[in-house]
Amino acid sequence: MGISLDGLSSGLDTTSLITQLMTAEAAPQDLLKAQVSKTTTIITALQGLNSRMATLADTATTAAKAGSLDLYSATSSTTGLAVTAATGASAGELQVVVSALAQTQVGVSAAMSAWPTPSTITIVGHSGTPLEITPTSNSLDDVASAINSSSAGVTATKVASGVDAGGNKLYRLQFSSKTTGADSAFTVYQGTAADVTAGTATNVLTAPGSAVIKTAQDASVTLWKGTPAEQVITSASNTFTDLLPGVTVTASAVSTDPVNIAVSRDDSKITAVAKGLVDAISSAFVLIAAQTAVTTTTDAAGKTTTAAGVFAGDGDVRNIRQKTLDAASAPIDGHSPSEYGIALTRDGTITFDADKFGAALAADSTTVMAAVQTIATRLAATATAASDKYTGTLTNKITGDQTQVKSLGDQVSAWDIRLASRKSTLQRTYSAMEVLLSNMKAQSSALTSQLSSLSTSTTTG
Known part of the structure; x- marks a missing residue:
């Protein structure tokens, strides 16, 4: 409220008293906040694992496809x-x-200061269909722009070519097909499509002073x-x-x-696929281990605190890990994947021996490649069941925890309102008490003064 109540009449530290009372009142809210923090930490850990299991699912699904190892x-x-x-x-x-x-066709016109009249250009490509182009003027810039914005498949570039006898600057237009190949051949005419059909149009690339620099070629x-x-x-x-x-x-x-x-x-590419599966498994297992481990910390006072990771005791995470191990290490047609360099260790992790895998692949590629695809198929099913964005075990756990955090957050907000009201009530109560004490002190002083006056009058009489 911004009003100091301390010691107006009572001499009490009422601000401190209210703070202590509010601390006690807020204990249930503090428990809710702690639960929000803990659940949020769990959600973050689950999201990290879900992402790594999704990566494993994608990697395994790709490796399991028919022909994926035909590398x-x-x-x-x-x-x-x-x-x-x-x-x-x-x-x-x-x-x-x-x-x-393969090459493009390139040709240049004769030197000129402006495109001849009439300005209409017709380009005939390999198909033989004429494309009529009408620039906005006889300016070589406008002619080049009109050709370049057309669908003729030809680009036109203005190139300096000296000056004429009258000192006028001369230019040539260079025409190039946009693509290579024999079918990119073209002819440029000055005149309309009708002129081309009638045989009266001028072939720009065979006119005096012009040249075909390069022919279209496959x-x-x-x-x-x-x-x-x-x-x-x-x-x-x-x-x-x-x-x-x-x-x-x-x-x-x-x-x-x-x-x-x-x-x-390419045995190195096949080996990389197998290694990629094991690496994706290891990535998920490293995260699980980190979020399951028990940690011990010591504070400044020397007090030791031991805490287990958020995955400790989580049956779903433990089940996902075990199923992933089984998918990677279970026998295939009576043979252990360890024969191909994919081995289960004593500490419950999967390792990959590239040399052993390479030797097995060289000795019997058909069997080894089939084994890798079997492992990939099993891993794809397990990882997808855990991380599917609609039905995955981890996805559902994350969704459930997020719902819980929202509910807890609503409760925390409700407590904010309740505590604010309680603090206001306490402040009004102590304020009223101070006013009451102040009035009583005033009355006491008045009575004392009156009694003193009566005593003095009696003595004088």
């Missing part, structure tokens, strides 16, 4: 031909000769060159995606000698 790498015998292997690749080898690289590679089976494969770009299944080939230089492309199973 290959591709190599080329020259830097002028880059190769990459992706899903669907298989072991094999192929020799090719890079005969040509990239091409030759397979089995020099044999009866010789075959030429073309591509509008320098990339070929259909030479070998799942292999992308990108040429950057022509070759005279055959280039060797080799595709082989």
Whole structure:
């Protein structure tokens, strides 16, 4: 209330008295706040575990998919031909000769100070359909802008080209196809589409002073060159995606000698998938261990306090951990995953031995890859059951605790109102008491004064 009550008449420290009374009154609210803090800590820990189990679910689900371990790498015998292997690749080898690289068409007009009249341009592409373009003026800038904003698939650039006899600046328009490949070829005409059809339009790229700098061209590679089976494969770009299944080939230089492309199973990638599963498990287990551990602290007075982590005694978390262990370590067709380097340790964790896994993979890739996918399938089911955003065990626990925190928060707020009212009542009570005591003291002083006056009068008489 902002009014000091201390010692007005009673001499009492009423502010301190009210503070002590309010501390006692607030004890139930303090318990509620402590519960909110504890539950919030639990929610944070559960959310962390839920996130890591979701990561495990995603990792395992990907690894469990059919063909997920059909991982290959591709190599080329020259830097002028880059190769990459992706899903669907298989072991094999192929020799090719890079005969040509894909290129755009580039041509330039004759030197001019302005586009000839009429200003209409018609561009005919590979399809043979004329596209009529009308710039806003005969300005070369307007002509270039109109071409560049059209759907012709051609760009136009104004390039300085000296001056004419009268000292006027001259320019050429350079025309380039936006894409590579033979189908990007084009012809530029001065005139309308009707003029082109009638054969009266001027071919800008064959007019005096003009030139075709570069013709549109497909990239091409030759397979089995020099044999009866010789075959030429073309591509509008320098990339070929259909030479070998799942292999992308990108040429950057022509070759005279055959280039060797080799595709082989990439055991390092398969090992990385298996290791990724174990790493995801370990990440979840590290968090569980940290949130379960018992910690001991000593305060400044030397008092020792021992506290267990928020997951200690949590049956759901313990069950999730055990099911994850079982999914990773249970036998597969009578064989322990430890035979493939995925081992359960004495302290209840999962470890990965890359060397042992690699050796097992080299000895029997079919069995090892099938085992990894079986483990991945089991882990995906377990981790999803824990972390599914709608039905997951951890998700439901988090939702339940969040509801509890909200309810507790409402109760804390209600106590704020109750305590404020109680404090106001105490302040009014003590204020009234001080006023009453002040009045009584005043009355006492008045009575004392009157009695003193009576005594004096009697004595005088």
